Amino acid sequence: MGLVNNQKAYDQYLIWPGENGNFSIGDYVPGFRFQLRMPNFRGNYLSCIEELRFTLDGEEIQPNNVEILLNGKRFRIHELSEMYKEYWDVNECAVIEISREGGLCGQHRIGAVMRLRYGYSAYFGTCKVVTSRCERTLVF
Numbered sequence: 001m002g003l004v005n006n007q008k009a010y011d012q013y014l015i016w017p018g019e020n021g022n023f024s025i026g027d028y029v030p031g032f033r034f035q036l037r038m039p040n041f042r043g044n045y046l047s048c049i050e051e052l053r054f055t056l057d058g059e060e061i062q063p064n065n066v067e068i069l070l071n072g073k074r075f076r077i078h079e080l081s082e083m084y085k086e087y088w089d090v091n092e093c094a095v096i097e098i099s100r101e102g103g104l105c106g107q108h109r110i111g112a113v114m115r116l117r118y119g120y121s122a123y124f125g126t127c128k129v130v131t132s133r134c135e136r137t138l139v140f
Contacts, residue, residue, distance in 0.1 A: 012134060015134045015136040016034075016093050017035075030099055031103055032104045033095050034095075036093065037090075039114060040116070044087070044088055044118070047080065048116055048118070050117055051115035052077055052114050053077075054066060054098070054111060056100075056109070057108055063077040066099075070086070070094040070095070071087075112134050116132065117129045118130070
């Protein structure tokens with residue numbers, strides 16, 4: 001019997017139903033946040049994230065409106081390819097902050113796509129790359 005690729009089993013955990021809501025600066029609400037998990041059984045370096053994108057109620061969220069909070073630091077999507085020393089432990093949630101004046105109210109459908117390269121699985125010079133997808137309804 002051959003090996004079973006059960007990588008997709010982790011897709012459902014990509015958007016974590018933990019702490020989500022609006023964030024504020026005084027009385028000003030510049031946006032909303034939700035949590036994201038590493039969609040595999042191991043952690044990985046941020047530089048191994050080849051693609052990361054989000055949708056809100058089916059509409060694409062522009063990458064310049066996204067900040068990733070992890071390990072006490074803030075990152076922008078375009079910076080990830082250079083973060084080869086920044087490790088995302090499998091047990092840690094990243095907080096995704098989306099700039100959207102006024103935040104959100106009520107139920108909304110959040111989507112995420114992450115294409116992740118597994119450097120530890122390089123065979124014949126090629127690394128395994130897996131694309132994970134998740135959509136989840138969150139209440140804000």
